[in-house]
Amino acid sequence: MKDLTFETLIAVFEEIFGRGLFWTMVILAAVITLAYFYVLIRDRAVSWRKFLWAQLSMPIGAVAAVLFVQKVTRSGFADIGGPIDVIVLLGVAVAGAVGLAVLVYTAESLLWPKSDSDS
């Protein structure tokens, strides 16, 4: 691929999802990430109770992400053809797991900020 610059990547992602949806997702992801840092800094500690729920949600996020990618691309586990495919599959799974964990932790912290047994 020629000139795979940051700008090209952005242009490609805009085309994949449509400009509106892509930037909505970027902003959403940024807001959730910022909210996650916000609750961490606000609470001055990781709430291990909330973190437990976040961890428990991780396998769900991993499986959901993999199935989602397979569904939209009409492919399945039988199409894994080499090491890079396994890496991509794991990458999708990890992204789904971490994404859902961050979302769950942040949502819990924002909705139930006071769970005093945590700290």
Add this chain to the structure above:
Amino acid sequence: MSHDRTNDPGRRRFLGLAAGAGALAATGLPGRPHAQVATKARIVILGAGAAGTALANRLVERLEGAQITIVDGGAQHWYQPGFSLIAAGLKPPSYSVSRTADWLPAGVTLKPENAAAIDPEARTIALQSGETLRYDYLIVATGLVLDHGAIEGFSLDMVGENGIGALYAGPDYAARTWKAASKFIDEGGSGLFTRPATEMKCAGAPLKHTFLIDDLARKAGTRGKSDFVYAAPQQSLFGVPIVAEKVRMLFGDRGIGTGMQETLTSIEPGAKRATFQTPNGRVERAYDYLHVIPPQRAPEVVRQSGLSWADKWTDQGWVEVDMHSLRHRRYPDIFAVGDVAGVPKGKTAASVKWQVPVVEEHLVAQIAGDTTDASYNGYTSCPLITRVGRAMLIEFDYNNNLTPSFPGIIAPLEELWISWLMKEIALKATYNAMLRGKA
């Protein structure tokens, strides 16, 4: 835990981090790499396909004051890499269709008609309406024409019926091809997959169609009822020897027979018989499904213009350009880009992506009274689908060298899921970004 939140050092650090990230994102976007060149040059681009549109979008960024006119009578823009997917029932015809005008930048004049004549001596283009355009620089990006008439007994209205497919002809014909192919998948019989003797766009597409129909028949559980033959005029299955060998092995694995040095010359749709010219005379083959790819040539207006090679491809008429600069060898103010360019490789959208910046550099340098060493190396790419869910990301150059974009990560001769993902998700997006001049 109680303290004044406005003076919370953690909070300030957090906000600083956010501001820093924002600044990084802003500076991460590179600015325009080139200063604009001021000019009054009249530039005419013949054709608003992948090459013409991408070049128009890039030239308006590079040139200030140029009069850019793009000539194309087709109201629809076709994303041609999608045709293989449409012809396998994986996408609807609308997947490949958009409006030509929607991709063109402001400041470019679209003439919605075709050129009737090119006069490279007088530097004029006669349009079908009778209007004459004068140019200082001409970009020939007309694409090619499919010579369906060259196959005796065949016409496009047959596509979709009686086991005849022809996916190159357009999105609707690709969909009709799937109608015929899916019937063949259900009922079985003899499948005959062809390719022409001329240069052709995307030499991987005839193979992809064969692999996809094979795979879909396997998944439908009907592959045992059918036999597959791939018949081609060439001596090998692909122009790049190392890829040809890989395809030969895959064909062996899939039970796909071959008929090399066989050129489809005529069909008898009633009797479902196809006739091939071979070095040993004529060969007849019966079929239940026949995929026709006709000979491909430069459009008549180009072939009549005197711009074609006189001693090469004389039955095809590709434009006589230097294979590295894509500048016409006799008229330095003319370039050809895309399918119509007379270069040994590169009738794909991926080639266009690499050719367009080269033409852009040469044209802008010429206008600025400068020179450039920008050079096209024949780069062509083909995500060669070998089944639904897997493809080989094959990239090569004029010298038949493999030129993998991700060496050591994505193996070019392996059937990989990631290569399929790229075709499924990123290819059309990259194509669209290219049309806009951004990739």
